[in-house]
Structures are given as C-alpha cells and as structure tokens.
Amino acid sequence: MIVLGQRKLLQRLVPGLVHAFIFWGFLVLFPTIVMATIAAVDRESTLPWLGHQGWFALMVDVFAVLVGVGVVTAAVIRKVVRPARFEGSHLGEADLILALIAGIVTTLLLWHASRIALGLNEWPASWSPVSKGLSTLFGEGSATRALERVFDWAHVLIILSFLAYLPHSKHLHIFTAAINVFFGRTRAGGRLEPLSFDAPDEELRFGAGTVADLTWKQVVDTFSCTECGRCQDACPAWATGKKLSPKLLIMGLRDQVFAEGPLSLAGEEVSPLVPNAVEDEVVWDCVTCGACIEVCPVSIEHVDHIVDLRRHLVMVESRFPSESETMLRDVERASNPWGKPQPERAAWADGLDVRVLEPGDEPPEVLYWVGCAASFDERAKRAAQSTAKLLQAAGVDFAILGPRESCTGDPARRMGNEYLFQSFAQQNVETLNEARVTKIVASCPHCFNTLANEYPDFGGRYEVMHHTELLAELVRDGRLAPAGSETEITYHDSCYLARHNDVRTEPRELVAAVGQPIEMKRSGKKTFCCGAGGAHMWMEENRGKPINEERVREAAETGAETLAVACPFCTVMLDDGVRQMGKQLRVVDVSTLLAESLDS
Numbered sequence: 001m002i003v004l005g006q007r008k009l010l011q012r013l014v015p016g017l018v019h020a021f022i023f024w025g026f027l028v029l030f031p032t033i034v035m036a037t038i039a040a041v042d043r044e045s046t047l048p049w050l051g052h053q054g055w056f057a058l059m060v061d062v063f064a065v066l067v068g069v070g071v072v073t074a075a076v077i078r079k080v081v082r083p084a085r086f087e088g089s090h091l092g093e094a095d096l097i098l099a100l101i102a103g104i105v106t107t108l109l110l111w112h113a114s115r116i117a118l119g120l121n122e123w124p125a126s127w128s129p130v131s132k133g134l135s136t137l138f139g140e141g142s143a144t145r146a147l148e149r150v151f152d153w154a155h156v157l158i159i160l161s162f163l164a165y166l167p168h169s170k171h172l173h174i175f176t177a178a179i180n181v182f183f184g185r186t187r188a189g190g191r192l193e194p195l196s197f198d199a200p201d202e203e204l205r206f207g208a209g210t211v212a213d214l215t216w217k218q219v220v221d222t223f224s225c226t227e228c229g230r231c232q233d234a235c236p237a238w239a240t241g242k243k244l245s246p247k248l249l250i251m252g253l254r255d256q257v258f259a260e261g262p263l264s265l266a267g268e269e270v271s272p273l274v275p276n277a278v279e280d281e282v283v284w285d286c287v288t289c290g291a292c293i294e295v296c297p298v299s300i301e302h303v304d305h306i307v308d309l310r311r312h313l314v315m316v317e318s319r320f321p322s323e324s325e326t327m328l329r330d331v332e333r334a335s336n337p338w339g340k341p342q343p344e345r346a347a348w349a350d351g352l353d354v355r356v357l358e359p360g361d362e363p364p365e366v367l368y369w370v371g372c373a374a375s376f377d378e379r380a381k382r383a384a385q386s387t388a389k390l391l392q393a394a395g396v397d398f399a400i401l402g403p404r405e406s407c408t409g410d411p412a413r414r415m416g417n418e419y420l421f422q423s424f425a426q427q428n429v430e431t432l433n434e435a436r437v438t439k440i441v442a443s444c445p446h447c448f449n450t451l452a453n454e455y456p457d458f459g460g461r462y463e464v465m466h467h468t469e470l471l472a473e474l475v476r477d478g479r480l481a482p483a484g485s486e487t488e489i490t491y492h493d494s495c496y497l498a499r500h501n502d503v504r505t506e507p508r509e510l511v512a513a514v515g516q517p518i519e520m521k522r523s524g525k526k527t528f529c530c531g532a533g534g535a536h537m538w539m540e541e542n543r544g545k546p547i548n549e550e551r552v553r554e555a556a557e558t559g560a561e562t563l564a565v566a567c568p569f570c571t572v573m574l575d576d577g578v579r580q581m582g583k584q585l586r587v588v589d590v591s592t593l594l595a596e597s598l599d600s
C-alpha cells in the first residue's frame with residue numbers, strides 16, 4: 001500500500017498527487033517503452049495483442065497527460081512555491097529528472113500522434129483522443145514520416161539516458177524504495193535492535209563507525225532517500241534551529257557510501273562516518289521522537305542510524321556530550337539517572353499504604369512500574385501518587401517493587417551505551433520474572449516502551465499497559481466515576497506513547513471525562529516533542545530555540561488553561577517551558593486531573 005497506493009506521500013495532497021501521477025503513469029506506460037523500442041527497429045511492428053488494444057491506447061493518453069500535469073506542478077512547487085523542506089536537496093538534479101520525464105511523455109504523445117497521421121496506428125485512433133487531436137498538427141507526407149522516426153528514437157534515447165543517469169542520482173530510489181518499504185520496520189515503533197555482545201569476534205558490532213559497519217538495510221535506506229524533505233519538515237531539532245536535519249543526515253551517509261562503499265568492499269581502510277559524513281552535533285541533536293520515520297514515504301529508519309552512530313561514539317570512542325557523563329555515571333552507580341539512593345525510591349508513596357513487593361511475596365494482579373522520574377522528581381511524583389490513589393479507589397490489586405525497581409536503561413540505550421542498557425535489562429527482567437509478574441502498568445512512556453517492546457529481547461514478556469490505558473479501562477468499567485468540568489484542557493501527546501506506541505485514544509478519553517478538550521495543531525501521531533527524548537532530559541540544549549518552549553507556545557495558542565500530559569519527562573520539560581515563557585498554563589498529568597475530579 002505504501003508504494004503502490006503512495007499512502008504516505010498522499011498525506012500531503014498536492015505533492016502526493018504529483019508523485020502518484022508520475023509513479024502510476026510510469027507503471028502504466030511501461031509497455032510503451034517496449035513498443036517504442038520494437039518500432040524503433042521495425043516501424044511496422046508492435047507488441048502482440050496489447051499494441052492493438054484501444055483501451056490501452058486510452059490509458060496511455062490519460063496517464064501521459066497526468067504525468068505531464070504532475071511534472072508541471074512539481075516544477076511550480078520547486079521553482080515558485082519553494083517549500084523550506086527542499087533546503088539542502090539536490091535541486092539541479094531534480095530539475096534535470098523532471099525535464100527528462102517531460103521529454104518522455106511529450107515524445108510519446110507526439111510519436112502516437114504522428115503514427116495516427118500516417119495511418120500507422122495499430123489501435124483504433126478514436127480510443128486515444130489526445131494523440132488524435134495532436135495528429136491534426138501533422139500531414140501525411142515524408143516530413144511526418146521523418147518526424148515519426150525522430151519522436152520514436154528520441155523517446156527511446158531519453159528513456160535510455162534516464163536509466164543510465166538514475167544509478168548516479170537521488171532517483172536511485174526508483175529501484176530501491178520498494179525494497180526498502182518491503183523490508184521496513186514491522187517491529188514496534190519504539191524498539192531498537194539489540195547489539196549482540198556474545199557474537200564471534202568477526203560478527204561483533206558496536207554501532208556504526210564507518211560504512212563497513214552499516215547494515216544492508218541502512219545502506220538501502222540511504223539509496224532510497226528521495227530528498228523530499230518531509231522528515232526535515234517534521235523534525236523538532238531542525239524546527240528549532242539545531243544542526244540536525246534527518247534528510248541531510250541520510251544524504252551525508254549516502255555520499256559516504258558512494259565514496260567509500262567500493263573501498264570497503266575491497267577491504268581497504270575507510271574513514272569514520274562522524275565527523276566526515278555527519279557532524280558530532282548532528283548525532284547528539286536527535287530526541288529520537290520518530291517524527292521523521294513517521295512521515296518518510298520510503299520507510300527510512302533515521303533513529304536506528306542515529307543510535308548506531310551514538311553507539312560507536314560512546315562505546316568505542318568514549319565521545320559524547322560531557323553533561324550526559326553524569327547521567328550515565330548515576331545510572332551505573334545509583335541505578336537511576338537522578339543519582340538518588342535506591343532506598344528512597346518508594347518515598348513518594350509514604351502514607352499511601354502502597355504494597356511493596358518483597359522477594360517471595362505472592363505476585364499482585366498488576367505491578368505498578370513507577371519509573372525513576374516519578375520516583376525522584378518532585379513534580380513528576382504527583383502523577384505516581386495520583387495513579388496509586390486511583391488504583392486503590394478502583395480496588396485494583398497492585399504493588400510496586402520499591403528499591404528493587406531500577407532504571408529500565410532507556411536513557412543509556414538512547415545515548416548509545418547499549419552495554420549499560422543490556423545489563424539493566426537483564427537485571428530487571430530477572431527481578432520481574434522471579435517475582436512472577438505477568439501484568440505491568442507504567443507511568444512513564446519511555447519505561448512503557450522499553451518494558452513492552454525491548455525487554456522481550458531479554459526474556460521479559462509481560463502484558464504492559466500505560467497508566468492512561470488502565471485508568472481509561474477503569475472509567476469505562478464504571479470502577480472510577482470522574483466528574484466533568486468546564487475547564488479547557490489541551491493534551492500533549494508524548495512521542496513514545498502516541499507515535500511510537502499508538503496510545504492516543506485513552507488519554508483523550510480521560511481528558512474528555514474531566515474537562516473540555518482542545519487539540520493542538522500537532523497532535524496524535526503528528527505530535528511535537530517536549531525535548532526530553534533520546535536522553536535529552538540530561539543534555540544541554542545550547543543551539544537554536546528550546547524545543548519545550550516551541551511546544552508550550554503551541555499549547556498556549558489553543559487558549560486552554562490546562563496542559564495535560566501523560567509522561568513525567570513531558571511534565572518537567574513543559575512545566576519548565578511554561579515558567580521560562582511566563583505563560584498562564586497549568587502542566588499536569590492526566591492521572592492527577594482524574595484523581596482531582598474524583599476528590600471534587
């Protein structure tokens with residue numbers, strides 16, 4: 001559907017239709033290439049059967065015109081409208097390709113027209129109104145006979161030039177895009193492919209240091225980029241003036257593959273990808289929000305490239321932003337990125353009578369995975385307290401692991417420290433399996449994503465829900481009965497919840513149950529990051545505008561008085577943004593809104 005139906009491209013109607021016209025046109029017109037080649041050798045011959053069909057001649061006319069319309073519209077978009085997403089793309093090359101396509105359909109129509117004028121058409125002329133109309137431009141004499149040869153040969157030669165040029169241009173995607181889409185991710189959106197540290201030496205891989213380390217899918221990714229700039233347009237890093245453009249990143253990698261791929265295949269030494277193909281800052285600007293992957297029409301997986309570059313920098317070269325060193329050290333030393341003592345992990349639940357699961361205890365119906373942020377950050381703790389109260393009010397049998405819960409390893413993994421992540425994954429899976437846990441509810445979308453999508457790779461298979469999913473279920477079942485209000489609430493979708501894991505309906509059900517929802521311009525799968533993902537919670541944002549302020553601006557534009565969130569990182573980032581911008585917005589987790597509505 002993505003390739004044949006042009007599904008992703010059609011999300012933007014006009015440019016999508018332009019591409020669809022050209023793409024579908026070439027599928028339909030493919031047999032005419034064979035017909036023109038046969039006729040170039042023998043004017044009186046054509047493809048058996050198909051060359052004589054009126055309906056096919058009609059389709060050729062229709063699609064040749066649609067391709068022509070597509071080419072003209074594309075030229076207007078590129079030359080007159082000039083959208084920012086094309087910044088950095090190879091525009092001259094695109095112009096040449098458009099000119100070649102225009103040449104192909106023009107010579108095709110003129111060739112058919114001249115054949116009709118000469119009475120050489122094997123198909124009934126009445127079926128091809130455009131060619132028939134154009135045939136009136138020609139007489140029946142020797143000039144038309146010569147022109148018929150010129151159009152046919154010109155058609156064939158332009159196609160051959162097109163085919164010869166393609167492998168050296170960005171339009172290589174014509175060959176590779178369908179393959180890339182076919183082998184695109186079927187796994188959960190937020191899951192990263194684990195590295196195997198037990199592999200034999202020759203297969204060991206510590207991310208991507210040179211072109212030799214790229215997987216075959218990553219190489220095909222680079223060949224498949226159409227330079228459409230949709231990813232760049234959606235990228236919060238680019239939108240706020242950072243160096244990272246996912247499009248330029250993929251183009252940089254492709255240039256390096258072209259330049260050094262043959263050397264690598266010959267076993268010769270090749271240069272590092274960072275900083276030769278991609279600058280250091282670009283690698284660290286990414287918040288792993290996945291907006292680029294979501295919009296890419298050819299299923300390029302930018303986050304996997306970026307994390308692989310980080311893995312090499314962190315694990316092989318120990319090269320990463322200095323401020324994140326503290327976070328990595330704290331995760332390693334204290335089992336949480338806040339660096340707080342583990343015995344304080346359950347302090348948020350003091351006085352709430354929450355069961356802390358001890359070794360050997362009977363497992364609860366639901367294990368509440370609190371996460372480091374809600375355990376240690378003062379603002380985020382509130383969501384954990386609200387969730388616990390709500391579960392108690394609904395009579396859910398739940399417990400927490402308390403000091404036995406550790407960081408899931410998510411920030412270390414997104415930073416590129418796969419080794420550290422895997423040691424935490426193994427330790428947590430061991431604890432959960434020993435405790436015979438089967439169902440988990442997590443407050444943090446990052447923990448939720450790791451537990452649900454990444455721990456199965458380490459033997460941890462559980463039913464994992466986000467707290468908004470469980471709370472919505474309890475409301476639906478009548479176990480919680482919130483009171484509505486007139487408060488206008490705009491809900492911010494967390495990238496790891498809405499985009500990576502498709503949880504969009506349940507938080508909205510809760511918001512609608514307690515107030516009056518107002519959507520932001522970018523919501524659901526098109527949400528705009530709060531700026532904390534990809535371990536950015538612990539990195540300085542010292543270039544461009546802060547991402548969180550951009551999101552707060554959009555939230556404030558709705559006129560809502562409350563900005564609801566469902567992620568502790570979003571809570572902290574957006575609350576910081578509100579304070580820095582002096583906006584009158586209350587940033588609050590959906591669970592707290594629900595708990596307040598029950599109290600009122």
Ligand code: SF4
Nearest residue numbers: 235286287289290292
């Ligand atoms: S994941 Fe987000 S921040 Fe990273 S390149 Fe893609 S759109 Fe940009």
Ligand code: SF4
Nearest residue numbers: 225226228229231296
């Ligand atoms: S990576 Fe995908 S979305 Fe980005 S420019 Fe290339 S084809 Fe377009």
